[in-house]
Structure formats: structure tokens, C-alpha cells
Amino acid sequence: xxxxxxxxxxxxxxxxxxxxxLVEILEHLVKKESAFDYIDTHAGxxxxxxxxxQALKLQExxxxxxQLAADEWPELSQYFEILRSCNTSDVLRYYPGSPKIALALxxxxxxxxxFEMHPTDFALLKQSIARDRRVxxxxxxxxKGLLALLPPQSRRxxxxxxxxxxxxxxxxxxxxTVAQAYKRFAGGIYAxxxxxxxxxxxxxxxxxxxxxxxxxxxxxxxxxxxxxxHKGMSAAGMIVINPPxxxxxKMTAILARLTEVLARGExxxxxxxxxxxx
Numbered sequence: 001x002x003x004x005x006x007x008x009x010x011x012x013x014x015x016x017x018x019x020x021x022l023v024e025i026l027e028h029l030v031k032k033e034s035a036f037d038y039i040d041t042h043a044g045x046x047x048x049x050x051x052x053x054q055a056l057k058l059q060e061x062x063x064x065x066x067q068l069a070a071d072e073w074p075e076l077s078q079y080f081e082i083l084r085s086c087n088t089s090d091v092l093r094y095y096p097g098s099p100k101i102a103l104a105l106x107x108x109x110x111x112x113x114x115f116e117m118h119p120t121d122f123a124l125l126k127q128s129i130a131r132d133r134r135v136x137x138x139x140x141x142x143x144k145g146l147l148a149l150l151p152p153q154s155r156r157x158x159x160x161x162x163x164x165x166x167x168x169x170x171x172x173x174x175x176x177t178v179a180q181a182y183k184r185f186a187g188g189i190y191a192x193x194x195x196x197x198x199x200x201x202x203x204x205x206x207x208x209x210x211x212x213x214x215x216x217x218x219x220x221x222x223x224x225x226x227x228x229x230h231k232g233m234s235a236a237g238m239i240v241i242n243p244p245x246x247x248x249x250k251m252t253a254i255l256a257r258l259t260e261v262l263a264r265g266e267x268x269x270x271x272x273x274x275x276x277x278x
Contacts, residue, residue, distance in 0.1 A: 006121070006164075010048035011061030011095040013262045014236035016068070017222045018162060018193045019101055020254060021238045021247075023079045025158055025189055026105040028244035035109040036156035039149055041142025041177075042163050043114040044097045045121040046128030047086060051093055063224070065095060067261055075254060078105070098160055099125065103132060110134060113149055115142030143177045150184040157185065162193035171201060175208045182214050182241070189242045196235035199227045209239060210275055217276040218243045220251045222258055226267025237271070248272060 009015070029036050050061050070080035082104045086094045096104075099114050106112065112135045116122045122139045129135055138145055146159065159181065163170040171194075178190055196202050209217055223235035240247065255270035262268075 006044045006097070007048050007052060007054035008058050009060050010055060010097070011050060011066070011092075012064040013060075013222060013224050013258075014064075014193070014195060014233065015061075015095070016064050016258070016262070017220070017236055017255075018191075018238060019096075019098065020076060020079055020258075021191060021220060021240065021251065022098060022101055022160065023076075023082070023105065024247055024250055025191060025240070025244060026102060027078060028246070029156065029158060029189075030105060030107060030110075032156075034156060035107075035111070035154045036158065037149070037152035037154050038102045038106060038110065038112045039146060039152075039157065039159045040098055040102070040112070040114045041146055041159070041161045043099045043116040043121075043125055043137075043142075045116075045124035046097050046099050047124070048095045048097060049093065050095055061095060063262065063264060065092065073257075075250070098162070099135075100128065102158075102160075103129070103134070106134060108134070111152075111154070112136070113138065113145075115140055115145050117141060143173050146177060147180055147184065150181055150188070152185070152188075155187070157188040159185075159188055159190050160193075161190065165195055168201075171205050175205065175212065178209075178241070179212055179214070182212075187242065189240070189244075192239040192241075194237050194239065195233045196221070196223065196227065196237065197231075197233050202237070206239070206275060214241055215276055215278055216242050217274070218248055219271055219273055219275050220255060221271040222255055222262070223267070223269040223271075224259075224262050225265030226269070235269075239275070248274070 221237035252272040259270045
């Protein structure tokens with residue numbers, strides 16, 4: 001949706017969850033010498049200024065990354081190292097989006113394909129990525145563009161799908177796109193982010209994934225307060241297809257701590273479970 005700007009929400013608890021999962025998967029992928037492809041269907045601006053008027057309007061980062069101190073999270077050392085690399089002092093001024101995080105872990109032999117439709121964010125993405133030969137930027141619909149890239153030449157890949165969901169059809173579009181992508185590239189790792197604003201909608205999405213015929217699906221969800229009918233996001237999650245074998249164990253431990261630190265009301269919770277087995 002061209003009206004959505006992630007700069008208002010950068011660094012919030014949903015970003016923290018998404019990027020921790022992203023780092024964990026990438027750390028697994030780089031253990032093998034062979035190249036892999038990273039595809040981001042909704043790349044955003046790449047780097048976000050937490051002192052910008054947009055970020056300061058809602059200040060969502062203060063209840064997200066602003067609650068975490070690097071020295072208290074040795075298990076997230078790689079994540080915090082990437083954050084430090086985007087800043088010139090110990091003060092967290094800039095928060096990296098998914099493309100910057102992925103590129104920080106990728107090697108010379110790996111390739112990235114980044115989709116972003118919003119003209120302003122696309123220009124900022126181009127500026128933040130600069131001239132990186134590993135990257136191809138595409139100002140196109142990531143849902144449609146993804147399928148043309150599969151299967152990647154490397155036969156190894158991570159596909160991050162994280163639309164804004166401000167268009168309600170994004171929920172059905174996510175499932176449809178992943179189902180088609182899986183037929184072309186069943187061995188890829190798919191990481192699908194979702195917000196919990198209306199629990200029934202997420203229940204339908206997850207049931208659809210369970211019934212899709214896709215195997216090896218895990219869910220990681222962080223709820224900073226109990227689900228309610230009040231306006232706003234109470235939780236966010238990641239659906240991961242073909243997850244690394246160690247991901248469940250690591251994320252269960254991380255989410256248990258994150259839930260305590262980032263809780264914003266009664267009923268904070270987390271989920272780390274297997275939606276579909278092998």
C-alpha cells in the first residue's frame with residue numbers, strides 16, 4: 001500500500017521479533033560455503049532515523065528496541081552488532097530495516113533481490129544500500145515479482161514476506177503467493193511476518209497454512225498484551241517454512257525473555273510451536 005510508511009513504526013516490538021528471527025535464519029545459512037539468495041518482497045527504506053518526525057510521532061521504538069540493552073542479551077550479539085554498525089555512537093539513532101540486516105550477514109557470493117513500491121522509500125532504499133553488487137533493487141509489486149525469481153540459481157534461499165496488511169487482501173495474497181512460490185521452490189526458507197490486530201483474521205491465516213499442504217511450518221509469536229478489541233497491534237508473529245533445525249529451541253528461549261521485558265499490559269504471552277510437521 002503506497003500510503004504506508006514504516007518510518008512511523010521502525011524499531012517497535014514487531015520489528016525486534018522479525019529481525020531476531022531473520023538473523024537466526026541467516027546465521028544458519030552462512031554456515032555452508034555455498035551461495036544463497038535473499039528475497040525481500042516489501043523491503044522498505046532500508047535504514048530509519050529514530051529522531052525523524054515520523055519516528056518521534058509515535059515513538060514505538062521506545063517500547064521495542066529501546067527496552068533492550070546489548071550487554072544483557074549475549075544470545076543476540078549478532079543482532080546488536082549490526083545495530084552498532086549502523087550508528088556512529090553508543091546512542092541508537094538509526095535502526096536498520098530487513099535489507100540492511102540481511103546484507104550485513106551476507107557474503108560476497110550471496111545475492112539479494114529487494115522489492116519496494118513506495119517511491120519515497122524506494123529512493124531511500126537505493127540511498128541506504130548504495131552500490132552493492134550483490135543487490136538488485138526492484139520498484140515492483142513483490143508478490144508478483146517473487147514468483148519470477150524462483151527457483152533461484154543458487155538453489156538455496158530465504159524469502160522474507162512482510163507486507164503492511166493495511167490492505168486486508170494482503171492476508172489472502174500472502175497465502176496465495178507462498179503456495180505458488182512453494183510449488184516452484186519447495187526447498188526454500190520462507191519467513192512470513194504478520195501483525196495481530198484482529199485475532200480471528202490470524203486464526204484463519206494460520207488454518208489456511210495448515211491446510212495448504214506445505215510441510216515443516218513453525219510459528220513464533222510475541223504478544224505484549226492480551227488480545228483485545230481495542231485499536232492497535234497486541235502481538236506480532238513469524239511463520240517460518242523449512243526452518244533451521246535449531247530455530248525452535250533458540251526462539252523459545254529468546255521469546256520467553258522478550259515477553260517479560262517487552263510486556264505492555266496484562267496477559268503478555270509468546271508462542272513457539274510447530275504448525276505442520278514433516
